[in-house]
Amino acid sequence: MNRSEQVAVITGAASGIGSGLARAALARGMRVVLADIDEAALQTFAATLDGPVSSCTVDVRDPASVEALADHAYAAFGQVDLLFNNAGVLIGGKSWDIPADKWAWQLQVNVLGVVHGIASFVPRMIAAGRPARVINTGSMASFIAAPYMGPYSASKFAVLAISETLALELQGEQAPVSVSVLCPGPVQTDIFRETVTMQDDTTSDRTVGMMRDITVNQGITPDELAARAFAGIDEGQFWIIPQPDPLDTLYRQRAEAMLERRNPGIAMPG
Numbered sequence: 001m002n003r004s005e006q007v008a009v010i011t012g013a014a015s016g017i018g019s020g021l022a023r024a025a026l027a028r029g030m031r032v033v034l035a036d037i038d039e040a041a042l043q044t045f046a047a048t049l050d051g052p053v054s055s056c057t058v059d060v061r062d063p064a065s066v067e068a069l070a071d072h073a074y075a076a077f078g079q080v081d082l083l084f085n086n087a088g089v090l091i092g093g094k095s096w097d098i099p100a101d102k103w104a105w106q107l108q109v110n111v112l113g114v115v116h117g118i119a120s121f122v123p124r125m126i127a128a129g130r131p132a133r134v135i136n137t138g139s140m141a142s143f144i145a146a147p148y149m150g151p152y153s154a155s156k157f158a159v160l161a162i163s164e165t166l167a168l169e170l171q172g173e174q175a176p177v178s179v180s181v182l183c184p185g186p187v188q189t190d191i192f193r194e195t196v197t198m199q200d201d202t203t204s205d206r207t208v209g210m211m212r213d214i215t216v217n218q219g220i221t222p223d224e225l226a227a228r229a230f231a232g233i234d235e236g237q238f239w240i241i242p243q244p245d246p247l248d249t250l251y252r253q254r255a256e257a258m259l260e261r262r263n264p265g266i267a268m269p270g
């Protein structure tokens with residue numbers, strides 16, 4: 001299909017990785033639906049873009065809101081070829097310190113947001129009877145359970161499971177709809193804007209701060225991430241792992257630890 005005919009819907013589009021995906025999609029001649037909960041940021045970002053763009057405020061936690069996004073996208077452009085279930089949030093802290101409502105928030109956005117995207121778009125993609133792809137943003141946290149990232153890792157492991165399941169189900173249906181799971185390492189975004197503040201213990205604060213510093217100082221840019229993501233999409237990859245070095249090493253270590261029944265320990269790339 002000519003890319004200029006394609007339509008991409010991107011959640012979490014007002015910031016970070018979503019904004020990079022939007023710029024990359026437009027640069028490829030696609031039409032783009034920008035969706036985000038932050039209406040002001042969405043409008044500000046949309047104003048920086050040049051091309052066929054339609055914006056829609058959405059809260060991916062709410063199935064009705066995501067259904068309205070699907071209605072909006074099909075009304076605006078008549079089709080959807082790429083759905084990026086990308087909106088995500090992160091709060092660091094010890095598993096037992098993170099308040100229940102913050103656990104719930106991360107699981108609602110990161111897990112149910114993806115589930116709602118699938119529910120509202122996949123039946124329409126199947127009915128359209130033409131090639132389409134769902135790209136769910138996982139993370140290196142889909143493979144590695146890092147300390148002080150309990151809800152986030154739980155959510156991203158779930159995104160991986162949901163993506164694999166969906167791919168198998170669509171194959172079973174012989175549907176023309178494909179699936180990718182996009183698992184970035186550090187990318188320079190504001191994702192670490194909120195963490196749980198510890199009163200009397202700085203271990204988790206230090207660790208989460210270190211992860212934030214790695215993200216900001218050593219991460220690739222959202223535009224570079226988007227270029228690698230689209231390269232994976234072009235190749236029809238399910239596993240889009242944009243920073244294989246050094247993350248493949250960590251994933252291999254984890255797989256070997258499981259197979260050798262080794263107890264969890266903090267592994268660094270080596």
Ligand SMILES: NC(=O)c1ccc[n+]([C@@H]2O[C@H](COP(=O)([O-])OP(=O)(O)OC[C@H]3O[C@@H](n4cnc5c(N)ncnc54)[C@H](O)[C@@H]3O)[C@@H](O)[C@H]2O)c1
Binds near residue numbers: 012035036
């Ligand atoms: N930055 C990284 O290093 C990194 C690494 C791996 C994976 N990721 C994942 O990439 C995705 C994008 O994150 P980012 O780093 O660009 O962060 P970001 O904070 O810059 O962007 C996330 C966007 O999601 C939006 N959002 C939050 N809650 C929402 C909701 N309920 N409904 C709709 N939109 C909502 C925010 O307003 C924001 O614009 C997330 O799924 C994140 O987990 C990020």
